[in-house]
Amino acid sequence: MDDEDLLAAARDALENAYVPYSEYPVGAAVETADGSVYTGCNVENANYSNSLHAEEVAVGRATADGHRELATVVVTSAARDAVTPCGMCRQTLAEFCEDDTPVLCDTGGGFERYTVGELVPDTITPGMLGVEP
Known part of the structure; x- marks a missing residue:
């Protein structure tokens, strides 16, 4: 699928x-x-810490279907303000992406382009925990 x-x-x-x-x-x-393509949206809760982020919902859906490797991530907001994944979402993406996996953030007229490695350098990895995925 193209961008x-x-x-x-x-x-x-x-x-x-x-x-x-x-x-x-x-x-x-x-x-x-x-x-395969999976989507997600944010789902807020009155207890803010229980809210779900769009990226995590999309990754969760892909994972539930057995996928463990992501090739591209796209994030958008209604403001088209090139929102990037938050720290929690970045760590989740790092679990299923290579450092060079593109993360495209919607500007409304194009993308701000990053890689997972740029967004979350020196992330916690399974290998650091003695686990091979």
Whole structure:
């Protein structure tokens, strides 16, 4: 799938965001190594720490279907402000992505382009814990 199709999928997911507190809807799309695409949106909760982030929902859906490698990540917000994944989401992406996996952040007229390694250098890895994925 090309970048524009992934962006369209992320924007579609954004429409389902449940954001009564922040009023800041976010959508994400992840493409797996085999080309499957999974989307997610943020889901807020009155207990803010229980809120789900769009990237984590998308990764969770892919993982639930057995995928363990992501090839591309796209993130968008209604503001089209090139929002990047938060620290928690970056760590989750690092679990399923290589350092050079592209992360595309929607500017409204294109993308800010990063890699997972740029967004989260020196991340905690399974190898640091003595685990081979």
